[in-house]
Amino acid sequence: MKKLLFGISIFICTVSSAQNFKYPFQNPNLPVENRIENLLGLLTVDEKIGMMMDNSKAVPRLDIPGYGWWNEALHGVARAGTATVFPQAIGMAATWDVPEHLKTFEMISDEARAKYNKSFDESQKTGRYEGLTFWTPNINIFRDPRWGRGQETYGEDPYLTSVLGVAAVKGLQGNDPKYFKTHACAKHFAVHSGPEWNRHSYNAEVSKRDLYETYLPAFKALVLEGNVREVMCAYNAFDGQPCCANNTLLTEILRGKWNYDGMVVSDCWALADFYQKQYHGTHPDEKTTAADALKHSTDLECGDTYNNLNKSLASGLITEKDLDISMRRILKGWFELGMLDPKSSVHWNSIPYSVVDSEEHKKQALKMAQKxxxxxxxxxxxxxxxxxxxxxxxxxxxxxxxxxxxxxxxxxxxxxxxxxxxxxxxxxxxxxxxxxxxxxxxxxxRASLYQNFLSQKKGEKGMKVAFFNNNEFKGEPANISVNKAGINYNSFGGTQLAPNVGRENTSAIISGVFKSPYTGDVILSPSTSDVYTLFVDGKEIATRKGPDARHPSEFPLKMEKGKEYQIELRHTQKGKYVSITFDIYRKDxxxxxxxxxxxxxxxxxxxxxxxxxxxxxxxxxxxxxxxxxxxxxxxxxxxxxxxxxxxxxxxxxxxxxxxxxxxxxxxxxxxxxxxxxxxxxxxxxxxxxxxxxxxxxxxxxxxxxxxxxxxxxxxxxxxxxxxxxxxxxxxxxxxxxxxxxMTEKPLYAFGHGLSYSKFIYGNAQLSKNTINTNENLSITVPVTNTSGRDGEEVIQVYVKRNNDPAAPVKNLRAFERLLIKAGETKNIQLTISEDSFKFYDEKADDLVSKSGNYTIFYGGTSDDSGLKSIPIKVN
Missing domain, CATH: 3.40.50.1700 (Glycoside hydrolase family 3 C-terminal domain)
Incomplete structure (x- = not known):
């Protein structure tokens, strides 16, 4: 059917309601809201609950496959076999290059779609690390260098984090008006940046000013500018309430002030912290926890506490309408990713697997590492x-x-x-x-001692490796060999551990006789992706009980020179992929x-x-x-x-x-x-x-x-x-x-970086010297490369509110990275948005524009010694 609208020819595709669709929700041409309501009416309570956890259960009678919501793509598709690995997030932040950051995440999402297409074609379902919903990016503020997960963030500045975070979201989710390429997820909401050791019990308390000016801006940007489709609530509590059931964060701000209509997903097993006394201990039991998280709009749980939602219903803590509110957001995710639509209707499904680890992506990995x-x-x-x-x-x-x-x-x-x-x-x-x-x-x-292994008494050099095509060591091994070089096996990328060995539900017995070359401590160091037990002379020395269990990496054992020890490592596969390493060494x-x-x-x-x-x-x-x-x-x-x-x-x-x-x-x-x-x-x-x-x-x-x-x-x-x-x-x-x-001079300042070129900044010009609070401001900065070598410079613009002693010393509010050739002068025009003059206001309980005197700083660093300044007045 062809229709003329405002002089433009558009084609409207109509599909008969009887065209091979048993239910209306299966028709991709119906409005998403109609499809959601139809499917919601078809699902039973148990089926709804089964779809509200990261390991979503299949509904065969409605042709809904099982689906694993948990997937990672922090700096490349993670934990899913071969993929291009770009620099860690903190390294990509150091590029200060927004266009290349966007391009990188477009490549990552291409690899993600290609992997999903291949996986779903092969099995008609997707498990963990095989789906389209990526719990990326981590936009927490790296407020303290002691935090071990700060490497996953874009650094300490809310503006830099916001700009790079939005680029990552747009790169992951794509620009198709009907279907998202993948889902991105803003995590961890909010006021979350260590310590790691007490994150399950820690209660963060900050001023409203710090909350709105430091910890929330990046999340707000991803929600309002990036249209991020998922937000992950954090492990810790905030003002006495766990983040995944927090009035201020989820109800008042995220769903209220920002009108967020996407999914909220819990961090993994965060809900279990609610009722465990050694952690938050804020809730009496699982059913109360599940009900409270659901009512605070945590839609999808990574974990298994939502298995108790039936008990919550039976106890009157929630109603089925409460389930349906969250289910609408979850089902919307299914439809906007096209996971329930014919493959041919989603153009992202045509992305070939050849993009994975392609030469173009390898070149981009090098470019981002260089930058x-x-x-x-x-x-x-x-x-x-x-x-x-x-x-x-x-x-x-x-x-x-x-x-x-x-x-x-x-x-x-x-x-x-x-x-x-x-x-x-x-x-x-x-x-x-x-x-x-x-x-x-x-x-x-460390000095490796692997050469002192024999497969058995008077056997050949190395360790004996026996793989089984079950995870219980039953029957005859599918493959037996002697590994002379060292133990390092993995099935990432779909490779087999050994000939005739399956890719799932395997187990392995790795054994050998070790003759100690000296008297003293010998270090045994097993590492696996799943469950293992280490035995020495039949005695259990170490065990790892699950794929997500934390465990030491070294086990020292007193040994005598010339004495033989029977060593055995038993590995059981629980996840989709297998990784097994075993080292033995001396430390001097x-x-x-x-x-x-x-x-x-x-x-x-x-x-x-x-x-x-x-x-x-x-x-x-x-x-x-x-x-x-x-x-x-x-x-x-x-x-x-x-x-x-x-x-x-x-x-x-x-x-x-x-x-x-x-x-x-x-x-x-x-x-x-x-x-x-x-x-x-x-x-x-x-x-x-x-x-x-x-x-x-x-x-x-x-x-x-x-x-x-x-x-x-x-x-x-x-x-x-x-x-x-x-x-x-x-x-x-x-x-x-x-x-x-910070008022003292650090060793190296935020924004610092040297070059083999030399850049000189001229006197900048503002579009206006006085502006109103709702106006953007333009600044033109002349920069000259006075060296004989082409180079890239990062022009940085900071804003300081002069009449507010509690305000930051300065705030980054604009930047651009660009190439300036040897001897060339460029006039770089940057926009300082009206948001640059917004600060927390108690009466509004939000950021509002503040009039007064400001100073604009510009240069190639945040250090005062490398900056020039211009005064400006805001009315």
Whole structure:
């Protein structure tokens, strides 16, 4: 049917109600609201409840498949086999490049759709990590460098977080007027940024001003500007109520002031914290918990407390109408993703699997890794290195560690270029001396002892590996072999663990006779994705009870030289994918003198150190010195690395510190021991190539810090608010934190970053010197590249409210990253939105425009010494 409307020809597709659709909800041409109401009327109460948890149950009689809502895509599709792995989120924040960030997430969502299409075609259902609903991005404010999950965020600034977060959402959800490519999710709502160890019981209390000016702006932007389709409520409580049943956050602000109509999903097993006395303990039982979360509009639970909603109904705590309110939002998600529509009607379903790990995506991973690198220090112009350099010493625990580069919440790339690999490739004519020197935080070195295994007494070298096509070790093994190289198996990317071994419901027995080469501690280190038990001479030494259980990674055992020990690792698959590793090694004190002697004749020493996602991350079983539960108790570089850096400095040779980290560190005492500092974050699969490109000068560094690098922990803690009942890390007040409220000079400022080019800022011009409170403002900034080398500069604009002593020192309100050629001057026009002049007002209980005198700062950093200023008046 063709219809002429306003002179434009449009085609309207009509479908007969009788055309192969048993029920109206199956007709993709009906309005979504009609489809929702039809399906809602067909579902029983039990069927509705079954669809309100992340592992949504199938409804075969209505052709509704099972579906796993839980999926991750923080910096690439995660936990779903082969995928392109971009730099960790904090690294992508350091790019300060919104267009490229958007492009990256368009690629991520392409891979996500392709994986979903393939998975659904093969099984007509989707499980965990196979769906279209991604619990990304993490837009919590990185208020304290001790938080281990800060690496997942876009840093400490609400505006930078908002802009990058909206770009991520748009890239994930696509621009189709009818169907979303995937769902994005704004998490964790709200006032959530550690500590990890007490997140299940912690009650965050902040002023309304901090709430509205710091903790909520990014969520508001994603809801109102990004149209994000899911919001995840946090583990912690806020003002005495758990976040997933919070009046202020969910009812008054999210559903009330912002009119959010999308889904709210709980963080995983967060509802169980409500009724467990060792955690929040705010609710008497499961049925009360389920009812309260539902009434506060937590629609979908990651966990199993909603299994008790029938009891809530029977007790009169909720009605079926309460279920239906949430079910409408859940069903809307099904329809707007096209998951119940014919495959041909959703154009996203045509995305081929060939986009996954494609050459174009690999190039983008390298580009983002390059853009993320921040040159923080470059004394005596040590960098870039001379291409004809003869001897390079590469030292440090992160130099040849590809897994470190992947960060957390990561996918599995087809290949990884380590920093050592990158340097070897970039400098093919140089002699490369490699010395690991030390572990990241352990004051010892590791020497593998795997070569001392026999498959059985008087057997061949290695360990015997027997795989079963069931998860109970029953019957004959599907495959038996002897692994001589080491135990490292995984089925990511759909690969088999071994010939004739299935991809699901497997188990394995890995065994061998170990003959100890010395008397003393031997370290056994099993790691699996599921359940395992470790036996030595028939005695259980260690066990992991579930795929999500936290567990130590090392088990020292006293052994005698020459004595044989029967070692057995039993693994049971519970998840879709399998990962099994087993290490056995000796730990010895680091010989700093030997390392120094080995590298003293090099022309330059590249030290690749810092932190590791094995030490900082989500609720981890880590208790190394300076670390606790995934967080840090100190922000210093681990002691063993500080000592090694000092030894390297004694050689008198230039030392380039390549810092790999997900957070800022207090490096003041180490500054004298290196000449150049290059922050490479956790750079993803191409991180090593990117580092080498910058070292060689083939890429001109242009990243900027998204976080403040304090001089030391004392500088941070001494400035924190004294009005909070909490101290240090647990203090959520913003006073004294981040560049916005810090009055002292940090070691490296937010927005800092050096270049091989030199940029000079001229005098900027404002569109007006006086504006009304509801007006945007335009600023034109002249920037000249006075060097002989093309380079990218990040122009930053900050706003300060002069007549408000409680306001931030300054707020980032506009920025742009752009290429300026050698000798070129560009006039960059930026918009300072009317929101830049909004602050919390008690009467309005919200942000409102404030008149008065303001100062506009502009430059290439947030540091006052690098900024120019213009006064402005707001009426």
């Amino acid at each position: 993320s690198i921040v040159l923080m220090k470059n004394e005596k112009k040590v960098l870039p290195l001379n291409k004809n350099i003869k001897k390079i010493a590469v030292v440090g625990p992160n130099a040849d560690d590809g897994l470190m580069q992947l960060g957390n919440y990561n996918g599995t790339p087809s290949s990884i270029v380590t920093i050592l690999d990158g340097i070897k490739t970039k400098f093919p004519n140089a002699e490369i001396i490699y010395e690991k020197g030390t572990e990241v935080a352990d004051p010892s070195s 004190p680091v010989n700093f003198t030997a390392v120094r002697e080995k590298v003293k004749d090099a022309d330059v020493i590249v030290f690749a150190g810092g932190l590791s996602p094995s030490l900082e991350g989500e609720e981890m079983m880590v208790n190394a010195e300076g670390f606790k539960g995934g967080d840090k108790t100190s922000i210093e570089l681990p002691k063993v690395q500080r000592e090694l850096l000092a030894e390297l400095h004694k050689t008198g040779k230039p030392v380039v510190f390549v810092l790999c980290t997900g957070s800022s560190l207090g490096l003041e005492q180490d500054e004298k021991n290196y000449d150049a500092l290059l922050n490479a974050w956790y750079g993803g699969q191409a991180g090593g190539t990117a580092v080498a490109d910058v070292l060689a000068g083939d890429y001109n560094p242009s990243g900027r810090l998204p976080v403040t690098f304090y001089k030391n922990l004392e500088q941070l803690d001494s400035n924190l608010s004294k009005t909070s009942k909490h101290e240090g890390f647990e203090n959520y007040d913003m006073q004294g934190r981040t560049y916005r409220y």
